[in-house]
Amino acid sequence: MLSQFCIRRPIFATVLSLFIVLSGLIALRVLPLSQYPNITPPSVRVSATYDGADAETIARTVAQPIEDQLSGIEGLLYFTTSIRSSGDMAIQCVFDVGTNPNDAMLEINNRVRTAERRLPAKVRDQGVSVRKRSEDELLMMALYSPDKSMTASDMADYANLNIVDELKRLPGIGDVSVFGNVQSAMRIWLDPDRMSKLGVTVKDVDNAVTAQNAQHAVGRVGTSPTLPEQQLFYKITTPGQLLTPDQFAGIVVKSDGPNGLVRLRDIATTEVGKRSYEFRVDMNGQPGVNIGVYLQTGANAMAAASVVKARITELAQQFPKGHLDYTITNDTTVFVGASLNEVYRTLMEAGILVLLVVFVFLQSWRATLIPMLAVPVSLVGTMAGLWLCGFSLNTLTLFAMTLAIGIVVDDAIVVLENVERLMRTEKLSPYDASIKAMKEVSGALVAIVLVLSAVFIPVAFLGGIAGELYRQFSVTVAISVVISGFVALTLTPALCAILLKPTGDKPVSKPFRLFNQGLAAFTMAFLQVVRAALKHRIASALILIAVCIGGWQLLQITPTSFIPKEDQGVVRMAVQLPEGSAFPRTEEVAEGFLKKIQSLDGVQNVVTMMGFDTLGSDIKANAATFILQLKHWNERQQTADDYQQQLTKWLRESPDARGIAVLPAPIPGLGSSNGFSGYLTSHGSDNPLVLQGIAEGFIAELSKRPELTGLRTSLTADSPQLLLTVDRDRAYALGVDVDDVYETISAMMGSSYINDFTRNGKTYRVVMQAEAKYRSLPSDIGRASVRASSGEMVPISTLVTWERVSGPDSLTRMNGYLGSQIMGAAIQGVSSGEAIRIVEETARDYLPPGYQVEWIGQAYHEKRIGASSATAFGFGLLVMFLILAALYERWSLPIAVVLAVPYAFLGAMTAVWLRGTANDIYFQIGLLVLVGLTAKNAILIVEYAEQKMEEDGKGPFDAAIEAAGLRLRPILMTSLAFILGVTPMLLATGAGSAARHSMGTGGFGGMLAATFISTIFVPVFFTWFAKKRKAKR
Secondary structure: OHHHHHHHOHHHHHHHHHHHHHHHHHHHHHOOEOOOOOOOOOEEEEEEEOOOOOHHHHHHHHHHHHHHHHOOOOOEEEEEEEEOOOOEEEEEEEEOOOOOHHHHHHHHHHHHHHHHOOOOHHHHHHOOEEEEOOOOEEEEEEEEOOOOOOOHHHHHHHHHHHOHHHHHOOOOEEEEEEHHHOOEEEEEEEOHHHHHHHOOOHHHHHHHHHHHOOOOOOOEEOOOOOOOOOOOOEEOOOOOOOOOHHHHHOOEEEEEEOOEEEEHHHHEEEEEEEOOOOOEEEEOOEEEEEEEEEEOOOOOHHHHHHHHHHHHHHHHOOOOOOOOEEEEEEEHHHHHHHHHHHHHHHHHHHHHHHHHHHHHHHOOHHHHHHHHHHHHHHHHHHHHHHHHHOOOEOHHHHHHHHHHHHHHHHHHHHHHHHHHHHHHHHOOOHHHHHHHHHHHHHHHHHHHHHHHHHHHOHHHHOOHHHHHHHHHHHHHHHHHHHHHHHHHHOHHHHHHHHHOOOOOOOOOOHHHHHHHHHHHHHHHHHHHHHHHHHHOHHHHHHHHHHHHHHHHHHHHHOOEOOOOOOOOOEEEEEEEOOOOOOHHHHHHHHHHHHHHHHOOOOEEEEEEEEEEEOOOOEEEEEEEEEEEEEOOHHHOOOOHHHHHHHHHHHHHHOOOOEEEEEOOOOOOOOOOOOOEEEEEEEOOOOOHHHHHHHHHHHHHHHHOOOOEEEEEEOOOOOEEEEEEEEOHHHHHHHOOOHHHHHHHHHHHHOOEEEEEEEEOOEEEEEEEEEOHHHOOOHHHHHOOEEEOOOOOEEEHHHOEEEEEEEEOOOEEEEOOEEEEEEEEEEOOOOOHHHHHHHHHHHHHHHOOOOEEEEEEHHHHHHHHHHHHHHHHHHHHHHHHHHHHHHHHOOOOHHHHHHOOHHHHHHHHHHHHHHHOOOEOHHHHHHHHHHHHHHHHHHHHHHHHHHHHHHHHOOOHHHHHHHHHHHHHHHHHHHHHHHHHHHHHHHOOOOOOHHHHHHHHHHHHHHHHHHHHHHHHHHHHHHHHHHHHHHHHO
8 A cells, every 4th residue: 555655656755765864864963872782780889988997897887787778779789898908998789770870879878877877986977978980990091290200199189189170070970089099198207206205195196286277267356236436347367277397397286395395396207298108000110190080870981981081181281291291091982982983894894795795686786776775764764763762872783783784675675576577577567567566575574574573672671781782782673674664665666666677688798697597597406405395294394303403402512601702902910919018019029010011012001000909999008900001903913812811921920929810891880800700608607717718718629620710719818917905904003095095006007187288279188197117017016105194104015915816908798798709700712601600510519508609790690691581582483473373364374484493593503603602692682683584584485375375276385386486586685685794794803893703603604594494494384384274174
């Protein structure tokens, strides 16, 4: 009906298509670009600080009260707690994809406020913060000083003053932080011996600084109500907070010392130093400062990164010339940009190859133009669909378009091929041929569009990360298929009626003549095979069973994985020295590694963070992290894997450092490294030492398996520690407050934050601590003195005893249980799914009762996905069957179509098995497409055979043979278009090629099987199910 109208009114048909293209072009301008759809699970971070407390104290007094409140929040998948030796505690709560991050944050904030009453006062004073930010850096940037005139603190202050807030205000940015607390602070270095001599305690210093470094408000002269004769009005100001080390040195600490006033300079030195000395960043071996820029949960990475880079370029104009410069060291969007460009290239190549196929088969430019016009209309129109669904242009939606090129040509080819055949055999004019052809094929076209959509749409309802990935893909294909079906029913017949010329008996050029002869010979041979298959129907049935079994067997032995690992141009290495190693030793080892790394070819920048452990994201004096930024993919021979192996080799050779080199996680936001990570949790005991023993034994057990590599556990419960005991009885007898003793030791040996001072509109801390030479040995613990109630000075050494013990430096917990983080990865050629299975199997056999492995990040989601893809396929096939049953008004006939699928499945599995890639999410998405296309080929034969039986009263056998012969040409043409369309994906190189290989391989193999094997057997299945109808009548 619609087709007849459009053949009569071609301009109307053209305008409809133009509308589709225009809406697509408008959408294209506003569609965001990203690497993946928004699949990072929203996470909320709760953090608190308890200065000077050890890890076990923080676990008991801070972490547990908060964790008790967290269970049972809607959508919360799991939470992990990390407690650092520096007194910081952070709880990372991970929610299910699709949870609103704002609601999650509010809910957690309310629960934290409930727990706050139970926390120690010192923690409440500093505040418990709850913020949502994705855990992954959008980009990292290092500041360095080309002429070495600025120190790290100068650079950090400059960054805090001029860069951090500017970047935080940009859209899509969740947080910007300067790593490692290297900004300035006023340091007061105390001399305990002078203090004891002059009778000054730590408390005196604290009180004096608090009182004298303060801003006081004292009112005004002449405020109302005043006397009638008051003429003048003054505001009174006071000298405010102190600014310089000299001013601080002049603070009066005590008025009644032996020589009168005791000032701060008599007992301490004051200077502007760093807030923390446990951290150092080098940029290619030069001192620098690292700034991390984090994405807001749910923001678009590409857009945010380009805004940040533009703003930095503007800010860099203001940098002190020659003294300060920056480089962007870890820009995650470079990989995204490069891989999207590669996908565009693949799209172009696919388009050209499809064009070639169509031209060879149709042998005239006029005819080729008709189906090729369907491609831009469908693909550009799809953009409007993406925009309506709220999707972005990402790897998946672009893959979908690449695959769709081969699919959208199909509908147009089916129409065109039929028109040409009628013109050739029945000598009709193009106009009449178009009208008659549409009567014959419009039923099949509608069936094809419905079936292809039916395969893709149910998948869009899967949950979790897999569901989101499938959804992006399937909806994109479904939209393009629907548009191409619409075009085939409107624009294509109209163009056929106008553009095609009645075929006279023009001589055909030689290459085409040869092709036609070859095709005719192939068709004859094909029909012989079909006849043979029809004769030996038992053999055909046996072959079908064998194919099903073979496909199932291959599925069992093909390794599974979630997402293939990609060369993202970044390699990270974490190095750890033995527990208790001091910072200078770490620096020395790190510098040795740096020299080796700089000798490598193809490395563009190296950032070294000493005192930072990237995998546990903890600040430790015995750890260092290297981030290698590699040159562009075209400028280097080696892949990121090769660099990773080289680093691992150096780590193995190093006598005193152990460590691990990792690639970034393939999906941002799912774990810090490629591979699996989880926690070994202890449900019965709370003893870290016992857990450490079990964890180390477990890792040793796993190390026996050759499939795993890079195994490590994060828990070290036996770092050297000193256990300090205060003799309470003696202290009370002397009139000494025990709290004073602890606070004095804490201020001397650790550091004590007194208050703040303001400079250039920014607030900096005032911190006191004993000078380095007075806190380097255990005997220095008792060096300072406290004041007794009698006013006498009592040396602390007379009140305390200490002994050497060992204990945990930092702790990790998961879901409220003590845990030890375990990490590892599968070796080359073993999939992540297999690695997870091995770990779980080993855990069942090895772990004592009360201990279990719980997954986080990518491994957690991979386990959840397992079942969902099978459901998707089953459901897709079922819906396809039901739609066909409704179309043919028969329950049995659609089975003939569904039975064509196993051959394609076997073909795809064989291709993947031969290439050695894994059964990952991209391959599964490719399989979906195959199911739809195989069914489409089968429909073409079944629909036509059914028509022949109805109209010409032929028997099923003859109808099947005739349908197979007539339909072979369009089937070959559409299938070859698809096969050549995926060839560029099969042979992809460069950024993001692993994903394209995975998708292309399955599609290529499966479609070959569907074209050359399924088509032989479809006529056989047709005769099985068509007979029964004759008997019924």
